[in-house]
Amino acid sequence: MRILVIEDNRDLAANLVDYLEGRGHDMEFAADGLTGLHLATSAEPDVIVLDLGLPDVDGVELCRRLRASGNSAPIVMLTARGEIEDRVAGLEVGADDYLVKPVSLRELEARLRAQVRRARGELEGRRLQVADLVLDEQTMFVTRAGEPISLTRLDYELLRELMRASPGVVSRARLEAAVWGDSPPESDSLRTHIHRLRRAIDHPFDQPLLQTVHGVGYRLAPGR
Numbered sequence: 001m002r003i004l005v006i007e008d009n010r011d012l013a014a015n016l017v018d019y020l021e022g023r024g025h026d027m028e029f030a031a032d033g034l035t036g037l038h039l040a041t042s043a044e045p046d047v048i049v050l051d052l053g054l055p056d057v058d059g060v061e062l063c064r065r066l067r068a069s070g071n072s073a074p075i076v077m078l079t080a081r082g083e084i085e086d087r088v089a090g091l092e093v094g095a096d097d098y099l100v101k102p103v104s105l106r107e108l109e110a111r112l113r114a115q116v117r118r119a120r121g122e123l124e125g126r127r128l129q130v131a132d133l134v135l136d137e138q139t140m141f142v143t144r145a146g147e148p149i150s151l152t153r154l155d156y157e158l159l160r161e162l163m164r165a166s167p168g169v170v171s172r173a174r175l176e177a178a179v180w181g182d183s184p185p186e187s188d189s190l191r192t193h194i195h196r197l198r199r200a201i202d203h204p205f206d207q208p209l210l211q212t213v214h215g216v217g218y219r220l221a222p223g224r
Helices: 010-022 033-042 059-068 084-092 105-120 153-165 172-180 189-201
Strands: 002-006 026-030 047-051 075-079 097-100 127-130 133-136 141-144 147-149 169-171 210-213 217-220
Touching (some): 026 033, 097 105, 097 189, 127 153, 133 153, 153 189, 153 217, 172 217
Parallel strands (some): 002 047, 047 075
Antiparallel strands (some): 141 147
């Protein structure tokens, strides 16, 4: 994989680059947002590791600029911040996943591989619908009541799994396996993504679809 690391902590960046290079990956490194923005375009990475707190242009703004320019490389954020809203801020502007520091290098590599596989993967070409929410697996286009909904890649994977099972309940373990495979996150990433997904598909509409079944998991279906 061609991996771009954008991280201002040079000790952490050196550890990341040394480990991933040792695993056979081609590495690029930037210590600030502007350099990272340039390399994200010129180096054409397969995946980007992006620190949330950067000098000059922070990670959220950098991610926003990349997505606005049409750059679709998967982005895994690194953050020392624990609040859910800080994580959601990055996901809302187009990041695909996040890890909270300190980072497990093995988990980071597994997450990066998973993101690249999804970006290159074959689509199944089915059309899923729950109420007025529609997901086209061929185009990855999602609409509700005819209005387009923009989702990160991981949020899309969650929604697809929920729609395939609808109106059944999907356990947390099944959702984590569908999104993260054999490398489930140690932190409560699923709750963050569910929070983000609920805001995307339910917040502007009168009828909520994404339901929490306490102690079990989640269901996507019209309210009962």
